[in-house]
Amino acid sequence: MSPIATTRSATGIPTGRLAVWWVIISEIVIFGGLVTCYLLMRLGNPEWAEYASHTSTPAGALNTLVLLTSSLFVVIAHNAAEHDHDGAKAFKFLWMCIALGGVFLCVKAFEYTTEIHHGFTITKNVFWSFYFIATGLHGLHVIAGMVIMAIISFDVKKGKNFQRVELIGAYWHFVDIVWIFLFPLLYIAK
Amino acid sequence: MNIFPVSASTFSGDIDGLFWLVTTLVGFWFILSELLLFYLIFRFRRKKGVKAQYIAGESRKEMAWIFVPLFFVILCDISIDLRTHSVWQKIKETLPQATEKVRVIGQQWTWVFVHPGPDGVLDTSDDIETVNELHVKVNTTTHYELQSRDVLHNFSVPVFRLKQDAIPGRAITGWFEATQTGEYDIQCAEMCGIGHGLMGARIFIDTQEQYETWMAQEIQKQQNYVASK
Amino acid sequence: MSKTDHQVHPSDHGHGHDHEMNFWSKYIFPLDHKMIGLQYLWTGLFMALVGGFFAYVFRMQLAFPGESVPGFGHVSPASYNALITNHGTIMIFWVAMPMLVAAFGNILIPLMIGCDDMVFPRLNRLSYQIFFISTVLLFVGFFVPGGAFGGAWTSYPPLSARAEYNLTPWGASIWLLAVALEIVAFLLGGINFITTTMNSRAPGMKMMDIPIVVWMINIAVVLFMFSVGPLVAGAVMLLFDQTIGTSFFVPSGGGDPVLWQHLFWFFGHPEVYVILLPEMGIVAEIITVFSRKKLFGYKMIVYTTFMVGILSMIVWAHHQFIAGIDPRMASIFSFTTILISIPIAVIFFAYIATLYGGSIEFKVPMLWALGMIAEFLLGGVTGIYLGASALDVYFHDNTFVVAHFHYTLIPVVFFGGFAGITYWYPKMFGKMMSETLGKLHFWGTTIFFNGIFIPLFFLGLAGQHRRIYDYRNFPDLAGMQDLRIFATMCLIGLLISQIPFIINFVRSIKNGEDAGKNPWKANTLEWITASPPPHGNFAEMPTVYRGPYEYSVPGRKEDFWPQNQPS
Numbered sequence: 005m006s007p008i009a010t011t012r013s014a015t016g017i018p019t020g021r022l023a024v025w026w027v028i029i030s031e032i033v034i035f036g037g038l039v040t041c042y043l044l045m046r047l048g049n050p051e052w053a054e055y056a057s058h059t060s061t062p063a064g065a066l067n068t069l070v071l072l073t074s075s076l077f078v079v080i081a082h083n084a085a086e087h088d089h090d091g092a093k094a095f096k097f098l099w100m101c102i103a104l105g106g107v108f109l110c111v112k113a114f115e116y117t118t119e120i121h122h123g124f125t126i127t128k129n130v131f132w133s134f135y136f137i138a139t140g141l142h143g144l145h146v147i148a149g150m151v152i153m154a155i156i157s158f159d160v161k162k163g164k165n166f167q168r169v170e171l172i173g174a175y176w177h178f179v180d181i182v183w184i185f186l187f188p189l190l191y192i193a194k
Numbered sequence: 195m196n197i198f199p200v201s202a203s204t205f206s207g208d209i210d211g212l213f214w215l216v217t218t219l220v221g222f223w224f225i226l227s228e229l230l231l232f233y234l235i236f237r238f239r240r241k242k243g244v245k246a247q248y249i250a251g252e253s254r255k256e257m258a259w260i261f262v263p264l265f266f267v268i269l270c271d272i273s274i275d276l277r278t279h280s281v282w283q284k285i286k287e288t289l290p291q292a293t294e295k296v297r298v299i300g301q302q303w304t305w306v307f308v309h310p311g312p313d314g315v316l317d318t319s320d321d322i323e324t325v326n327e328l329h330v331k332v333n334t335t336t337h338y339e340l341q342s343r344d345v346l347h348n349f350s351v352p353v354f355r356l357k358q359d360a361i362p363g364r365a366i367t368g369w370f371e372a373t374q375t376g377e378y379d380i381q382c383a384e385m386c387g388i389g390h391g392l393m394g395a396r397i398f399i400d401t402q403e404q405y406e407t408w409m410a411q412e413i414q415k416q417q418n419y420v421a422s423k
Numbered sequence: 424m425s426k427t428d429h430q431v432h433p434s435d436h437g438h439g440h441d442h443e444m445n446f447w448s449k450y451i452f453p454l455d456h457k458m459i460g461l462q463y464l465w466t467g468l469f470m471a472l473v474g475g476f477f478a479y480v481f482r483m484q485l486a487f488p489g490e491s492v493p494g495f496g497h498v499s500p501a502s503y504n505a506l507i508t509n510h511g512t513i514m515i516f517w518v519a520m521p522m523l524v525a526a527f528g529n530i531l532i533p534l535m536i537g538c539d540d541m542v543f544p545r546l547n548r549l550s551y552q553i554f555f556i557s558t559v560l561l562f563v564g565f566f567v568p569g570g571a572f573g574g575a576w577t578s579y580p581p582l583s584a585r586a587e588y589n590l591t592p593w594g595a596s597i598w599l600l601a602v603a604l605e606i607v608a609f610l611l612g613g614i615n616f617i618t619t620t621m622n623s624r625a626p627g628m629k630m631m632d633i634p635i636v637v638w639m640i641n642i643a644v645v646l647f648m649f650s651v652g653p654l655v656a657g658a659v660m661l662l663f664d665q666t667i668g669t670s671f672f673v674p675s676g677g678g679d680p681v682l683w684q685h686l687f688w689f690f691g692h693p694e695v696y697v698i699l700l701p702e703m704g705i706v707a708e709i710i711t712v713f714s715r716k717k718l719f720g721y722k723m724i725v726y727t728t729f730m731v732g733i734l735s736m737i738v739w740a741h742h743q744f745i746a747g748i749d750p751r752m753a754s755i756f757s758f759t760t761i762l763i764s765i766p767i768a769v770i771f772f773a774y775i776a777t778l779y780g781g782s783i784e785f786k787v788p789m790l791w792a793l794g795m796i797a798e799f800l801l802g803g804v805t806g807i808y809l810g811a812s813a814l815d816v817y818f819h820d821n822t823f824v825v826a827h828f829h830y831t832l833i834p835v836v837f838f839g840g841f842a843g844i845t846y847w848y849p850k851m852f853g854k855m856m857s858e859t860l861g862k863l864h865f866w867g868t869t870i871f872f873n874g875i876f877i878p879l880f881f882l883g884l885a886g887q888h889r890r891i892y893d894y895r896n897f898p899d900l901a902g903m904q905d906l907r908i909f910a911t912m913c914l915i916g917l918l919i920s921q922i923p924f925i926i927n928f929v930r931s932i933k934n935g936e937d938a939g940k941n942p943w944k945a946n947t948l949e950w951i952t953a954s955p956p957p958h959g960n961f962a963e964m965p966t967v968y969r970g971p972y973e974y975s976v977p978g979r980k981e982d983f984w985p986q987n988q989p990s
Binding site: 009041 | 533538539540541542543544610613614617618619621622623624628648649651652653654655656657659660663667668669670671676677678679682686959964
Binding site: 208209213223224235263264279302345356387392 | 500501503504573574575577579580581582588589590674675680681714715716717718719720721722723745746747750751753754757758761762764765768769771772773775776777778779780781782783784785793796797800801804807808811812813814816817819820821881884885886888890891892893896897898899900974975976977982
């Protein structure tokens with residue numbers, strides 16, 4: 005039984021949304037710290053441009069496309085849940101999004117293997133350390149998002165907790181936006 | 195009052211002066227606030243039949259109680275800041291011309307000092323390397339080049355009021371000019387591992403003659419050492 | 424939300440409900456915010472004893488170098504460093520944070536804003552569980568090969584990043600992991616604090632009717648969230664440096680050690696205010712109640728607190744004046760640092776002004792609150808010395824700094840903490856604490872506290888550095904041993920002075936006088952319900968009609984006017 009506190013809304017904003025935004029802001033600060041460190045060191049080390057040329061821009065671009073498409077599916081799922089109360093449709097699009105998350109991870113795994121195969125490991129130099137930590141941390145967020153999305157999708161299918169589609173959607177967009185920052189910084193800027 | 199150690203560099207007096215400036219300004223406010231606090235506590239202690247007053251502290255007149263003293267606090271802040279800035283500029287932002295140079299190297303857990311030998315140039319074969327013993331000339335502007343071989347250290351000479359972090363991979367240059375002779379402590383002022391508390395050295399501020407005598411001895415030692423091999 | 428809720432819950436949430444719960448679900452895995460708050464409080468108090476014991480051991484080493492310390496044995500340089508490192512870590516992360524932010528936040532927020540629990544009780548429980556694991560992990564660090572980490576609580580790399588430098592291959596990583604987990608616990612807890620305060624206030628409670636302590640805890644939580652993120656990223660990077668040999672902070676591998684200092688102090692300085700603010704809130708509640716006065720300039724204090732928060736995020740580099748940063752930066756940070764004295768001065772002036780025209784009663788909580796103001800003033804003004812960059816050249820890593828921040832943190836954490844504990848004890852346990860033991864505790868603590876740290880100011884002025892194992896290595900400092908012994912004796916006195924508190928705390932739970940609902944005749948909502956409040960807090964959910972500080976309102980017979988009382 006949930007407390008009365010949970011049902012109140014003095015601000016008019018649903019409590020769940022407040023909480024998710026809180027989580028997203030704290031994550032932004034964490035990734036922001038990481039990206040700022042990278043930028044500071046990158047500016048101080050011009051030779052990193054050469055290291056960055058060994059990352060696979062096509063693979064990164066493909067992944068960007070995959071994530072953007074998945075974000076679109078989440079939006080469709082959200083619309084289906086919020087406006088049409090169509091649990092089955094929301095369920096379908098959530099799973100299409102999860103599938104794209106899987107594609108993203110496969111491409112990433114392929115990239116990692118090739119890079120490590122060519123000797124670009126995490127201890128090669130600080131650029132590669134940043135590369136693996138930033139993309140790895142982002143990858144963990146993708147996995148977490150997929151798991152939560154799967155859990156929510158089954159509820160939605162049963163017609164429960166429609167509002168949660170919005171919450172996971174917000175989170176998924178955040179994960180997407182982090183990638184939008186990582187892609188140019190680690191792949192394109194040379 | 196003699197609460198500071200000996201003042202032995204050209205800028206140590208500035209730092210002590212800044213200290214007394216801050217002490218005067220800040221001390222005034224500190225004592226005033228404490229007196230006011232204790233006065234109010236005493237004056238408004240609970241007495242039978244006396245009810246507390248109802249003051250919201252939101253009218254303009256009441257806010258003045260806060261903002262008038264605050265204005266003077268800001269004035270004090272600004273004067274401290276200006277003085278700080280000029281002293282800081284003298285110590286850290288400017289690098290006066292120097293006739294002497296010495297390299298200071300921190301490592302776990304000793305100080306290594308490289309003095310230029312008789313030729314006055316570092317990185318030549320007559321350099322004199324000492325461990326935990328720094329010799330400088332009095333009344334001579336000296337540049338130090340600070341390095342570290344492993345972790346962060348901090349080159350601190352309390353009598354000079356001098357302190358600078360040593361960072362591995364960098365050479366940081368600073369300066370001092372000793373104003374009186376003597377033998378004093380050098381400490382490491384940045385946690386550098388298990389032996390941090392044992393990482394002390396001594397600075398010898400010599401007159402020209404003392405310095406030359408010492409250098410002659412060192413050269414003799416070096417020659418004996420080479421001969422013994 | 425609905426009217427039926429209000430009617431159903433009282434019967435549902437009364438004593439009948441408590442009886443259904445067994446020992447485990449009530450005390451070990453509770454969902455009730457008050458019990459989680461108490462768990463934080465007990466852990467914090469226990470850790471304070473551990474941190475105090477560490478201080479005793481290393482101060483004994485300083486007073487009587489090389490001799491065996493009773494209760495510990497011989498102190499080696501390695502264990503000396505481990506003790507000072509963990510003393511700092513424990514006192515900040517395992518005492519100040521759980522006691523001031525988590526314990527009081529958990530206990531007070533739902534009670535003071537008039538709702539029955541936090542909005543996410545399970546998340547709240549998870550927060551404590553993670554905190555508990557981090558506590559265990561911290562202790563594990565002492566029993567691994569190589570011993571506990573000894574690179575100071577700031578853990579500057581490269582010392583902290585490479586086992587060949589710090590010689591604690593396991594200790595360093597476990598310490599870092601424990602701190603990171605502790606941060607995660609408080610980030611999770613923060614979600615509850617902020618959402619509960621924003622959304623679950625009692626009907627009628629407007630923003631400016633929220634008690635100041637709730638405001639300040641929330642601002643502290645927001646500040647914590649904004650400042651700690653980069654350090655979390657930094658901690659991950661440092662952990663990789665330690666364990667798999669990356670070189671983010673190691674110059675020989677192309678990294679930058681000063682980067683860590685920026686990340687650490689970008690968090691480390693706001694952290695001071697994360698601790699300070701809740702405690703300032705506690706003091707505000709107490710001085711209004713015991714002087715029967717309205718808080719002077721409530722709104723101004725709230726706005727000023729926001730300003731403190733914002734300013735505190737742009738002062739961090741004053742810890743690095745001599746760390747090899749661009750010297751021109753120093754003047755900027757010196758300016759912002761001295762600037763932050765202004766909002767803090769506003770708040771303190773407002774507190775002193777609150778006493779004017781009051782009817783001050785010297786109960787134990789009030790003694791602690793007034794003691795805090797008096798002592799913190801000295802901590803605050805000595806900060807001006809260190810903010811001035813040129814003076815910091817002399818004072819950096821000097822015991823003057825140690826004395827300064829203990830004069831801020833001890834009044835904040837312990838004076839403020841004891842003020843809060845003695846003030847809300849009747850609400851937490853339904854019993855009154857003994858005034859006599861409380862006063863004994865207060866005066867003992869105050870006198871000995873000053874006895875420890877005033878000598879440290881003078882030792883610092885004489886050029887004594889901190890974190891030094893044995894001052895006999897420095898001939899210029901060897902002569903001041905008497906002062907060191909005096910400070911150590913005072914520390915022992917301080918620790919002994921805590922015994923009356925422990926007796927008082929434990930005995931009063933059973934033997935104290937019954938407190939009744941509102942022993943202090945205070946206005947805020949936690950005092951309108953039973954002591955201790957049942958699960959669900961209020962028999963009838965309150966409605967709020969006015970601000971929290973309407974004391975001695977002219978024309979009323981009583982000198983207090985509870986927030987929920989219709990006029």
